[in-house]
Amino acid sequence: MFDLLKQAGGMLINGFRALNTVVFGVLSALIIAALIASVAGQDQPEVPEGGALVLNLTGPLVEQKSAVDYPTVLRTGQVPKETLVADVVAALTLAKDDDRIGLVILQLDGLSGGLLPKLERIAEAITDFRESGKKVIATGTFYNQAGVFLSAHADEVLLDPEGMALPEGYAAYRTYYKTLLDDFDVTINLFKVGKYKSAIEPFIRDDMSDEDKEARLAYLTTWWDAYTSTVEEARGLESGMIDSILNDAPDQLREAGGYLGELSLRAGMVDKLMPADERRKYFEELAGKDEETGGYQGIAFMDYLSVARKPVEQKDDRVAVITAVGGIVDGSAEAGSIGSRSLTKLIRKAHEDENVRAIVLRVDSGGGSKSASEIIRRELQHAQDKGIPVVASMASVAASGGYWISSTADQIWALPTTVTGSIGIYGMIPSLENTLDRYGIHSDGVGTTAFAGSRSLERGFTDDARDVTQQVIEYGYAHFLRTVSEGRGMTTDEVHEVAQGRVWSGAKAKALGLVDELGDLEEAIAAAAELAEIEDYSVWHVEKEKSMQEQVIQQFLTEVVVLEQGVQDPFEALFMRVKADFEFLTQLNDPYGAYVICSDCPAGP
16 A cells, blocks of 8 residues: 555646646746847837947956856846946947947946956056047946046046046955854865965965965056056146045045045046936037937947948957856856866867867966866967967956966966966865864774875864875865966976965066066957967857747847845855855865965956
């Protein structure tokens, strides 16, 4: 009887599973059909004659958009807000010679930030656009530090009277947990090489080490010097004016009657204080009135790209560009992270294409797994062994594992403000043997060798396990030094002098021999073509192929209105930082526990 009931129960469960699969499949098919109909029924955006190209930048500036969790988006209606730097540059480049575009309106209220090298790339495109004789006008209620930088390159900067436009400088602070972990008797099993390798400091200290402060302040100072000098030159301000205002902020604000808008005006960050209704009328005068909407004639830059950007004609000779953005992990990863398997697949796709004459690896990464980094580097080496030159192009950050995958390229290009280097390695595994003992929980057993079960969350590390792990870490550092030595034509001693986990600016890295040339992606592509001895070539951006379903949903999502997020609660922000610090531990998946991660490097805006 029991067996019959068990079989009947199993059949019932399987029936429910089958029904669930069918229902889910039907619903998915209906959703996809609705999306296809929605997209197919949409009219193509029109570019208004003499209208404005609206650069409505939202979220952070990125080199590669993060993968979208489509089911979550369809359930919540919220699309992640990110702006692809390449899209902004492309829109400005096309609009420069487009007679239909009369001016550019730079809307910066939605911009949450961007690292300096990304801002510099867009600023350069804005300056290039202005050479056409067309105006660029920045507008906003509030300009954050990134917004101030971009708006400085406009012909005119308008600010709402209730807003402000003042930078505050760069800072790097971390949250430390040593006392908390000590209170709970958590053991931090630490293995590292390189005195500047500080990724694990929050778990073993209650404050920032002098070495970490030195390394961070070095690149922050480089960034701030570049930021202030660029903004001051663009706005026609005296050198040092921004520092003088910020270092005397209380008195400066008092002189402005406590009015931040007036202080922004006095500081030279903006040209006019103008309410929203006046700005709309002003834009109508410049771009013409849109009778349908009642506003000014304009087209959002992504809509503009959908009609103005044409498919690139692929020629017989190609330079393949592969983007590597995010943390480096073993296995596969979606866009926004670098998986050893998924990225090598793209590299292989490029070097196995008979038309590819050179490869450019665009890197924006602070590193990750040591083994994954080496697997990626070896795949690039395979391309070089076949006679295909490889050029590494560093974006905002290309450090630690990001430098590892770049180190043996035929040429390395970086921006002066790129953060790179961080040649070092560490391993860290927490264990709870003392915590569990405190509460009367114990682990015991047997093993066939002295090493079996020697590394355990419940039991900690044996002396032999510690010895073996430290040797693995030391070998990893020696491997890193040898790899850089071979790639850069330096001795291992010379590499060691500039390694030990220390980060450098791109300009300093060039002086130290870690970088060949200073320049952005376009210069790196030209250099790759020159190495391949080709002149008439096309650029092929090698990306993961999307299924028809993904393409349709992605197209649909471009039409979804992004729900605005309010100002984040400070307690929520603190909670999210702490959560991210401990989630960091769960993302370490190197099979040998060896990591080349630059925690000194900036991770975002």
